[in-house]
Amino acid sequence: MTTTVERPVDTDPAPRRRTGAGAGTGALNLLNGGFLLFWGLLTVLPLLWAVVSSFKTNTEFLSDPWGLPAVARFENFARAWTVANIGQYFVNSVIVVAISVPLTMLFGAMAAYVLSRYTFPGNRAIYFLFVGGMIFPVFLALVPLFFVVRNLGTIPVIGEFLGLNSLISLALVYVAFSMPFTVFFLTAFFRTQPTSIAEAAIVDGCSHFGLFFRVMLPMAKPGLISIGLFNVLGHWNQYVLPVVLMNEPDKKVLAQGLASLAISQGYRGDWTALFAGLVIALLPVLIVYILFQKQVQAGLTAGVLK
Amino acid sequence: MARKQTVRGRVSKPGPALQHGKYLFIVAFLLLPVGIYGLFVVSPYVQAIFISMTDWTGLTASQKWVGFDNYVKLFADEQFLVALKNNAILLVVVPAVTVLLGLFFASMLNVGRRGKSGVEGVRGSSVYKIVYFFPQVLSVAIVGVLFKYVFAPTEAGGILNGFLRAIGLDSIALPWLGDPNFAFWCVVLVMIWSFVGFYVVLFSAAMQSIPKDIYEAALLDGANRFTTFRHVTLPLVWDTVQVGWVYLAIQAMDAFAFVHIMLGISGGPSRAGDVLGVALYRSAFNDYRFGYASALGVVLLVLTLIVAVLFLRVARRERVELS
Numbered sequence: 001m002t003t004t005v006e007r008p009v010d011t012d013p014a015p016r017r018r019t020g021a022g023a024g025t026g027a028l029n030l031l032n033g034g035f036l037l038f039w040g041l042l043t044v045l046p047l048l049w050a051v052v053s054s055f056k057t058n059t060e061f062l063s064d065p066w067g068l069p070a071v072a073r074f075e076n077f078a079r080a081w082t083v084a085n086i087g088q089y090f091v092n093s094v095i096v097v098a099i100s101v102p103l104t105m106l107f108g109a110m111a112a113y114v115l116s117r118y119t120f121p122g123n124r125a126i127y128f129l130f131v132g133g134m135i136f137p138v139f140l141a142l143v144p145l146f147f148v149v150r151n152l153g154t155i156p157v158i159g160e161f162l163g164l165n166s167l168i169s170l171a172l173v174y175v176a177f178s179m180p181f182t183v184f185f186l187t188a189f190f191r192t193q194p195t196s197i198a199e200a201a202i203v204d205g206c207s208h209f210g211l212f213f214r215v216m217l218p219m220a221k222p223g224l225i226s227i228g229l230f231n232v233l234g235h236w237n238q239y240v241l242p243v244v245l246m247n248e249p250d251k252k253v254l255a256q257g258l259a260s261l262a263i264s265q266g267y268r269g270d271w272t273a274l275f276a277g278l279v280i281a282l283l284p285v286l287i288v289y290i291l292f293q294k295q296v297q298a299g300l301t302a303g304v305l306k
Numbered sequence: 307m308a309r310k311q312t313v314r315g316r317v318s319k320p321g322p323a324l325q326h327g328k329y330l331f332i333v334a335f336l337l338l339p340v341g342i343y344g345l346f347v348v349s350p351y352v353q354a355i356f357i358s359m360t361d362w363t364g365l366t367a368s369q370k371w372v373g374f375d376n377y378v379k380l381f382a383d384e385q386f387l388v389a390l391k392n393n394a395i396l397l398v399v400v401p402a403v404t405v406l407l408g409l410f411f412a413s414m415l416n417v418g419r420r421g422k423s424g425v426e427g428v429r430g431s432s433v434y435k436i437v438y439f440f441p442q443v444l445s446v447a448i449v450g451v452l453f454k455y456v457f458a459p460t461e462a463g464g465i466l467n468g469f470l471r472a473i474g475l476d477s478i479a480l481p482w483l484g485d486p487n488f489a490f491w492c493v494v495l496v497m498i499w500s501f502v503g504f505y506v507v508l509f510s511a512a513m514q515s516i517p518k519d520i521y522e523a524a525l526l527d528g529a530n531r532f533t534t535f536r537h538v539t540l541p542l543v544w545d546t547v548q549v550g551w552v553y554l555a556i557q558a559m560d561a562f563a564f565v566h567i568m569l570g571i572s573g574g575p576s577r578a579g580d581v582l583g584v585a586l587y588r589s590a591f592n593d594y595r596f597g598y599a600s601a602l603g604v605v606l607l608v609l610t611l612i613v614a615v616l617f618l619r620v621a622r623r624e625r626v627e628l629s
Contacts (some may be wrong), residue, residue: 005463028531032414033428039411040437043503046452047440049465062461065468111339114332126340133347137560137610139583140603143590144353145346147364176346179339208331237445238562240583244591255447259567262451269457271463282448293436300442301508 047282054275061271073272089257090280092167096253097235099171100178104231105224107175108182114214115183116190117198120201124251127187133180142244148175149245165251170242174235183225185302189223190216224300229292233300234286254281317596358600365594376601386602388579389573392490393559396497396581397613400558401551403498409547411438413539416508416560418515435510438503446500450567453496457482457568483568483575490579493564501557505550512546513539535574552617559610562587 053061056069081087115127147163153163162169193216201215217224220281242256252260258277289296348628358376362369380386398589404436415431428434435603458464459481460471467479482492516539524534540547565573571588573580 029428034433036411036414036428037405039502040434042499043437043440046456046465049456050452053463061463063545065463065465066472107339107342110335114335118328118332120329120332123360126336129340129348130343133343135556135610135614136347136351137603137606138605139560139562139586140354140600141347141350141599142586143357143596143603146354146591148350150345172342172345176342179343179347183339191402208327212335212547233443239445239447239566243566244587255445258451259447259563262454263570273450275455276336278448278451282444285443285445286440289439290436293439296443297435297439297507300504301511 002067019033047286050275050278050282056271056272058270058272070219075117075278076153076272076276079270080280084261084270084273084277085252085257086254086261086277086280089252089254091253092257093236093254095167096170096171096174097167097232100235101228101231104175104178104182104235105228108179108186108227109217109220109224110212111179112183112186113216116187117216127183130180130183131299133177134184138177138240142240145173146244165246165248169252170245170253173241173245175236177241178231178234182231185227185230186220186223189220192218225295226302229296229299230302232288233285233296334532354600354603357597358604360597362596363594369597372597376598377605379598380601380605385577385580386585388577389582389585392579392581393561393609395490396494396558396561397555398471399494400497400501401554404501404505404554405547405551407498407502408509408550409505409540409543411502412509412513413535414508417516417534417539435507438506440503441500442504442507444500446563447567449496449500450564453492453499454568457492459484485575486576486578487566489569489574493561493568493579495559496568497558498565503553508550509543509546512543516542548618552614555613555617556610559583559606559613582609 049065052068053065055072055074056076057073060067060069081090111126111130115123115130149162149169150164152169153159153166155162162172197215197219198211201211206215237255238253239255239259242253246252246256258274258281261274261277357369359371359373360369361372361375411434414428415434416427440618455463456466458467460467460479464482466482470476470479480488483489520538520542521534524538529537560583561581564582565581566587568574569579571584571592573584573588582605586599586602586606589595589602
């Protein structure tokens, strides 16, 4: 997506000198570099401060906010994981995302495929029902959603697994709220796929189901990866839905648990455990991002550009 | 070839073999996605509009129909007006500053350097693009918690005040989030901090697709940096800026997590940093005024729709085609 900006070194600079590149150019280039560096530091320093603080003692944290810790206190992480319950929150987040993302991808791809490839009465209506959800603020749905989920918990047999404070119902709610964008993105993607292969598969006696699972889904892999990364980050970082639907202390997800810890920790004064928790929460995401930065950037920006 | 053209976007007529079982397939594939979406998204939205016309407190099974009473109460409620004003500030300030900074950094990263070989990006621009994007991948909750401590008083480990004291500016080491005059603006700054990187990357992608020879021509004509930006770069990335602007405006309307974490459920000192999302959450899950909260939600929806339509109308300009 990004092309390299570097050009081969010019062996004979003289003829390429431009009118615009005058005396002030060097100074301006330097100034530009300065602004860029400034914003870079502004981005990195708070994160670095969090990482360094997570290895300090609480005394060091207060008395010397800028210094390095005398000894790296790994026990902060142990305290965060067990005492501050970050371990439980982490596991909860993993469970929810492990359920919600594959389901979002499957349901999103199924709906998008049918909507993009088959004509039937009501096709447009269903498409706009999905896509319209992109503009609706989630807040409008919060109050009734709380009661819908609570009532699910009262249904016999399956109610045991659903309802408030159930990781499964939280995952299903994530799936539902991810449908608009996932369907929108994948519909556009399936439309660009050539029809000739589908036709060939049909001639070979492939069923509708076989065509989808064996031909179309593998072909849509690049689109599925982009939207998949988008959903992984979105679900992992979700805040308002768990705040409304999960209020039992052991059922909180990471982002939410960390925020409530930040509020209570203000009174208890164990800042470094809180920062260790913060680092536990931000490092996996940053590592995934750095490893897949091209795909993540493409996946997230595609959301706006499509 | 002609057939390909018609097939795009439209659906090809399947052969007779495929007609058989087509509807069964469509229903099978749509049932679960539409079902789950209808249950958790569509039905709550429809119910919310109904609930907003009742006085429901959640304690009673029955709810009394009160028509537009909640809406009347809403606009008489001073706290709602504070939240509405703050949302208006967010709507204007956050997109404006973010887009400006985004364009500024993106143009430097991609076409900011003028050297012997014409116009190019600065050195290390790919590293900057990775680093600037960091906040985008972090949870808003993490960002909120982090900055709650950045802005905290020194005795609670606040690093900003620690820094100000260290360079001798004790007088402006204020209790940022505890001061009704500054609390909300701290949130605004943090939102901008976390949004800019994404727009740098977004605008960079658009700028990368501008052919370099246009810049060479501008350079030969003696155009300075600002003129080049104003007359070459900006028109060619305008489409992206426009879409980014709408997206940002919608993003900025939802300051819930930032305010909830940094300032608390009451919206900070004297409730001065309240926003609609937090006011709604508080009315519903703290005060159990579900009807009132839903009316707030409807207002938020109407505002979002107006913003989306308005921005798209106003921002629309002639599209510049690169042939």
